[in-house]
Amino acid sequence: MKKLLFVFPVLLFGLFVKAQDGTGSSSSGEQELLFERAVACVKHFEGWHTSRNYPYIGWGHKLLPGERLDSHLTKAQGDSLLRADLRKRCVTFRRFGKDSLLLSVLSYNVGEYRLLGSGKIPKSNLIKKLERRDRDIYKEYVSYRKYKGKVVRSIERRRKCEFALLYIP
Template identity: 40%
Template sequence: MNTNNNLNRFKDSMRRLLYSILLIIILMAISPFGVFSSGVKTSGEGFSPEFEKAIAIIKKYEGLHRNRGNLIGYGHQVIAGDGYKRGTNLTEKQADALLRKDLSDLCKRYRSFGKDSLILSALAYNCGTGIVAKSSVYKKLKNGNRDVKTAYLSYNRIRGKVNSQLKRRRLEEFDALFIP
């Protein structure tokens, strides 16, 4: 009798353990930052090396905005309801946190693109999600065509004229963030 009770308790414990493991696997699968998401970790303590490269490139080309109208931090565009006011001066730490949040949000938006989510996010951070949604880069990737280098590098113009800094930025972004 005592052996039967011990065996039943053991079976119950194993069943609970199995259910717990299954629950963890399911949560990881549906989580936007889980193991089965885009492959680019964009949240938590340790960001992926690719995400860190994107942060460094954006910081390099955006610079820390101080009293620049509707841009604050590293190019965050102030919009109604986001909790920031135009001309807000952020510390470097605050600006870094805001940049990481913005880029992470963009990665979530494009997570269905898998390993291409980060490169689309970097483009959207600079050009805007509306421009990206209409872009040939977005359309090609959506259709499974990953031959996007020429299209990506073409986003280098300001008011119709090629800008050398944007040209360098796009090349650096593509070389660092496009995962073949």
């Protein structure tokens, strides 16, 4: 298993290097490659959820009020749900430009309200920093590695992998 955790990021990083053309321009094909990389990353770290993981199904899709649980969700349907969720979150974070996909993947795991704030929850330091146009966000991004106040090494590895794969300098 440890070999798989090491090989997966290395393979995806190879895709990342191929996508860089050195000009700093962002073509539609490059954006699509980044999106595919994000989908693969989420699938790798989320794993497949079945009806016993209620309210999560597929690759981490949380059932919303009014949505019905399909007990025989196919991998294709789960893939479609994941892509729709990521695209919806990309729209939410599009004001952050090239960081929108990175924020979308993070919010898929921690929730949009943890980043953008709502009610009693204040806006995150990550969002505040990006609003100030300060893109030195590695420390803030990786800080989303705790569960019940304790650092979880697997979540920390996930954040570092996401950042390495999806951050556009």
